[in-house]
Amino acid sequence: QVQLAESGGGLVQTGGTLRLSCASSGRIFALHAMAWFRQAPGQEREFVAGISWNDGSIVNYSESVKGRFTISRDNDKDTLYLQMNGLKADDTAVYYCAADYLGLGSPKASEYAYWGQGTQVTVSS
Numbered sequence: 001q002v003q004l005a006e007s008g009g010g011l012v013q014t015g016g017t018l019r020l021s022c023a024s025s026g027r028i029f030a031l032h033a034m035a036w037f038r039q040a041p042g043q044e045r046e047f048v049a050g051i052s053w054n055d056g057s058i059v060n061y062s063e064s065v066k067g068r069f070t071i072s073r074d075n076d077k078d079t080l081y082l083q084m085n086g087l088k089a090d091d092t093a094v095y096y097c098a099a100d101y102l103g104l105g106s107p108k109a110s111e112y113a114y115w116g117q118g119t120q121v122t123v124s125s
Contacts, residue, residue, distance in 0.1 A: 002114040009119030022080040022097030029078040033103030038093035050105025
């Protein structure tokens with residue numbers, strides 16, 4: 001089992017920045033690909049960014065966040081990050097981290113067995 005806990009969400013103005021964190025416990029963090037997904041009210045959960053297991057040499061981003069968001073991992077701290085710059089109102093959502101054993105950071109939610117509870121990000125215009 002892997003337990004995931006997101007933090008760092010909040011209220012920010014358009015153009016602002018936030019850094020989300022996802023702390024992992026349980027099974028070995030480095031053996032899991034990690035990803036961020038988000039879900040806005042009335043919408044389906046969507047992929048934001050993913051990073052491969054171990055050294056995180058493979059990263060994937062959705063087109064909507066590419067160039068603004070950066071995903072990274074610190075295996076020594078068992079923590080995943082999402083640096084969000086240039087935030088827009090459309091980025092408002094609950095953000096979830098997810099883990100996939102020996103994965104490559106796929107954009108498919110079905111490949112992730114473990115999920116956190118989410119953290120709210122609200123961008124005001």
